[in-house]
Amino acid sequence: MVHSGMSANAVPMILTNIRPAVWNSDLKHLMDIDLKCFDDPWDELDWEQLFEDKKKGFCKILIGSCLGIPTGFIVWTETAKSHGRIKRLGVRPMFRGKGVGSKLVEAVETSVLHNGGTEIFVDVTESICYQDGAQLTAWLRHREYLAAAIMSEGGVYNNQIEDLVVFVKHFTEGSLA
DSSP, X not given: OOOTTOOTTOOOOOOOEEEEXXXXXXXXXXXXXXXXHOSSOOOXXXXXXXXXXXXXXXXXXXXXXXXXXXXXXXXXXXXXXXXXXXXXXXXXXXXXXXXHXXXXXXXXXXXXXXXXXXXXXXXXXXXXXXXXXXXXXXXXXHXXXXXXXXXXEEEEETTEEEEEEEEEEEOOTTTTO
């Protein structure tokens, strides 16, 4: 069935509620999504440290849900006036391609812009970028993130030190308009 305004090949967008993650009620969901998304999921101590950093204002964590089902999360940092850096974005496999990741990234972009930021960085380990991440890099380019630099030995993936490919999106005056 094709709904009006939607082509036969279009992927239906799902209603996504985005809110700040809460330690006690969201930890299990965050860890489950992380486990389904990454070969190197963060453990409970990693998440505990992130929530401590969140309390201190060093990072932010959002969780997306559809009809009460947690669908994805995003973790990022912001500096006072310059930029944001997306640390991790995970979307449950069954919800990929339905706009969840885009909604989470849009929420980060809006936050960074409202706080005076002019750019957002996304660090992707080289093996993900070139071996496993053709869809990820295409998605980032579609969202106007461009590969800008390589950080030598800047990341860890599967317990190995790797180079990071740094993607960046620059904003101009009126980007939120």
